[in-house]
Amino acid sequence: MSARVTMRDVAQAVGMSPMTVSRALRDDRTVNAKTRARVRQVADDLGYVYDSTAQAFRTQKSGFVAVTLPSVNNANFAETFRALTNGLGEAGLQLLLGSTNYRVEREEQLVRQLLTRNPEALVLTGGHHTLETRKLIQGRGLPVIEMWDLPADPLGHVVGFSNGDAMAHIVGHLVRTGRRKLAFVGASEGADMRGAVRRAGVVRAARMHRLPEVAMIDAGPAPVSMRHGAAVIEEMGRDVAKYDALVCVSDPVAFGCLSAVQRMGLRVPEDLAITGFGNFEVAKVSNPRITTVNVHAEDIGRQVVAVLKGIFDGEINEPVRIDVGSALVEGETS
Amino acid sequence: MSARVTMRDVAQAVGMSPMTVSRALRDDRTVNAKTRARVRQVADDLGYVYDSTAQAFRTQKSGFVAVTLPSVNNANFAETFRALTNGLGEAGLQLLLGSTNYRVEREEQLVRQLLTRNPEALVLTGGHHTLETRKLIQGRGLPVIEMWDLPADPLGHVVGFSNGDAMAHIVGHLVRTGRRKLAFVGASEGADMRGAVRRAGVVRAARMHRLPEVAMIDAGPAPVSMRHGAAVIEEMGRDVAKYDALVCVSDPVAFGCLSAVQRMGLRVPEDLAITGFGNFEVAKVSNPRITTVNVHAEDIGRQVVAVLKGIFDGEINEPVRIDVGSALVEGETS
DNA sequence: ACACGGATTGTTATCGGTACCATGTTATCG
């Protein structure tokens, strides 16, 4: 019934022009203090709600930063996302989130959709994209940050770490503790590049240390989690004992493997070492604690915020490449 | 440098009016098939990107559904969120996500911000809000859904379950298996109402069964997770054995407790039962499996989508109240 | 050849803020 209250209505109510109302509701300089107070009071009384859409349209600044994540249901990405939300919230920016379900085609579709909202920056997780995605992004003046990876051919700015290096930490550690027969537990080869890169990192590191060929244990299509790790090990049965160590693509998978291994009466780390990835909470709380790699998820978020602020303030003009590194976290499973 | 490409530019390039271009890019009826094909081709060639902001402004339909969650870093909420994203994505709607960090004041601020984006519906997690939040929402024609709860005085539609009932399932089960001395492990009393409601549910159920007073074990300010559960039990030491059962506010907390209890050499469930809440993945994979309550997180998301579709299609006019229920999941910790 | 109706395409005004420029009003100073 009652049409929406606009600035025009507020202006009429206080007997001033919409322009003054507009200024009173944000600009703090030119408007007289008493006027501003009165305007705000009246706006409140009328139940006026500011229209960000109109503002975004007129100023051509949406106030959005678009972010793609492989999955929200992942404590690590959630941590990064939280840091982004908090940091950008302070700057008056709002996050537009899309999740790719670990598929680059889905990412492309998502980027297409997000771009129509005219975001002020685009933050992508990972460094692998379809050609079409790259085309969509390039040429536009839009600031782009790829995070959680260190791509060889970046689209713009980069804040991440090397999955290969991180896996090398793990393998090095296993070698030092006398393990030689490794098996990698991860998702099937397919759309998810993240897992593939980690797998490749393990293989490369194993070769460097002159270990026998790394076995591959397929836990099913991405995303894989606790239950997939547990299921694939249960299926294998005690055969799993022929390996020295299970190198898992993530901590949840490692925990699943750990649980299954323990259930069948094998001891960790005596009979078998298990390592994870990501320093999830479960790694520190499980029993025994899982050896893993900390990839500084929250720090990535904070650094991305810093880069974005630098871009918006005009302090950053050249593409930035920040390696937040990764650090071995020795647990009790290796 | 090169200004943004608009429909006008595309129109000029194909030698037609912007109106035709507009129609060609969506409406499939009135535009000639060949014209449409040509328009789309040219739009593509020019790198035209549709401007949803302008559309939202002109049509007064933002294409957004605003959602608040206590935390993204929670597998349960993430599950609901995923279901919402998928379901609403099909309907061409995009989610605008905000997280409240378990605080109603933060929720108020968030709602205020989200409303300026003119969302087509508002989905809130939980049934407790500040008075100001209620005022902000009411009077506007905006469809509102509260989920994950069954509030006594709802703002609009409701899709949820009773935390009290769910806890009663747990307590009933513990009583049946012979436990009497219960302790509740959860966050400190404070801003988070969710935890408080669960605690109250345990207390009420215990009274009904004429059990001794339920002890309260404070795991610190919300949100509490694995490490808080583990820490508080470690701190207590073997004193914890004076209870029959630890009733935890969530599965992650229960897993933390379980791990700490096992570390100090106590056996679960022989010496002590432990129960969780939410049917998280960890409950099914841990060793022993944790007894918990399934609250159908994904189903909640799907039902919310169904309600929203019903509202948008004009099929739902009265406030809806859907109880998705909750179900005991017997594990091995009780 | 002409009227008629469906199929296509065009014209105009508009959504709600705000950039830009203009105007009026009150202090300040030589």
Next chain:
DNA sequence: CGATAACATGGTACCGATAACAATCCGTGT
């Protein structure tokens, strides 16, 4: 006291897409 600056407010146009209505084209039947 008049000129000038600093302050405060108003007028107008516009961001890009589209609803509503208008106009044109074309094939068909008589």
